[in-house]
Amino acid sequence: MKTPGKLGYCFGVSQAIEKAVAFAEENGPLNSLGPLAHNEDVVAYLREHRVTPITMEEVLSTAVGMNVGITAHGAPPETYDTLKERGCQVLDCTCPIVRKAQAVVSQLMDGFDVVIFGDPDHQEVLGLNGWAGGAKFVGTFNDLFTAGQGYKRLGLGKRVGVISQTTQIPPLFVDFVTTVAHIIERERFQELRVFNTICPIVAARARKTNELAKRVDLMLVVGSLESANTANLATVAKPGAGADNVLIIQNADQVTAALGNWYAEAGFPSREAVETSFRIGITAGTSTPIKTVNEVVAQVKEIFE
Ligand code: SF4
Structure with a gap:
């Protein structure tokens, strides 16, 4: 583990x-x-x-x-x-890193049409949108495409500024910015200004989670389903651990039930076979207390070791 x-x-x-x-x-x-x-x-x-x-x-x-x-x-x-x-x-x-993103969008993007990469309904994004004085576009990668999978027309002006919600994942931001660049190249843009406002703590945890997921059979992500950061960690774990082998759990009480459902859905021949040979990785969202993480680790050790 x-x-x-x-x-x-x-x-x-x-x-x-x-x-x-x-x-x-x-x-x-x-x-x-x-x-x-x-x-x-x-x-x-x-x-x-x-x-x-x-x-x-x-x-x-x-x-x-x-x-x-x-x-x-x-x-x-x-x-x-x-x-x-x-x-x-x-x-x-307000976290100092969020405050910095607010300053970027309110001071360094004056005269720019602002694009925010993030969840439009998330509290932080609503705040950034306010500090931007009303962004021209707020959304994630998929929101840049029409139902027919063509590029959406964004209707942006000559100067375009892009920032990210602080808890997004860097490679996804890069994909987003690249696509925005393709879209505005067809419109009338002259200048594209991009600020990487992703939190370094989130970026490091995402990178390490992705690396760990490649070395284990199952990833447990400890955190709330309400947490954007927890959901993003589950996303970056999937290509490594395999999409079906990433489970989000809130606390130690959910470990046994979550594993039981997973054994059943994956159709393993015996629970014992999994528990003696599987490698488990555990990561957690930035709003998950260390006490909760330690309890999950202890519970998993009890089952698997
Ligand atoms: S993850 Fe934590 S440190 Fe990073 S921006 Fe959010 S609140 Fe601040």
Whole structure:
């Protein structure tokens, strides 16, 4: 059983959790605009420490002056304005790497038609879109094509700027940028400006996960189905471990059931044959606590060793 180096929270998530808990201890209950980490166990831990996720609609429909936390994913400028208007005390937990991407899109792409590579509904991307003053296109690789698999017309101007959601995977960003370049070459572009705003921690973990997946028979990705980073790690593990041999699990309680389903679906002759000869790799999203990862590792060791 192997892991791709250091796992557990990235510094952005760990900093946000520490700041929020310390704030709530000192100032009373804190409402975070969305979960501070896309991990159900972490959300439960934070609730115990009086940090509760809330939506913007709930902020608008409750009394003024509440304590509101911006998560590590950041928020658009309008959100800060609204919170200020409502007299909220704001704790800004935006990750410094996300803040840098916001600065790139708001300061270095002035006069450019902005294209954002990422999930249009993700909190971080909504924030980046706001700092861009409204991107001309937001989406992933497949969104660049029509149903007939031709290039979509993007209708971009002469100067085009492209950035990425920080938790995307570098090779996918390269494919995306290359395709955008092909598309705008047919339109009227003169200048293409690309900033690699992908988080280096995410990039390194993705690369190591991909390398590890090539050396094992089964990859377990520990994290929430809600986490963009966990989903992306599962994607980069697939070409190595094989698409059917990558399982996403949230915690140690799910290990036995997930493996049981996998044995049955894969049609292995005997469970014992798998457990004595298979090589297992374990990776985890950046919002998965190290405690959860260690519990999964212990559970897998108990089964396989
Ligand atoms: S994954 Fe990277 S960008 Fe996202 S919160 Fe963690 S350190 Fe920040």
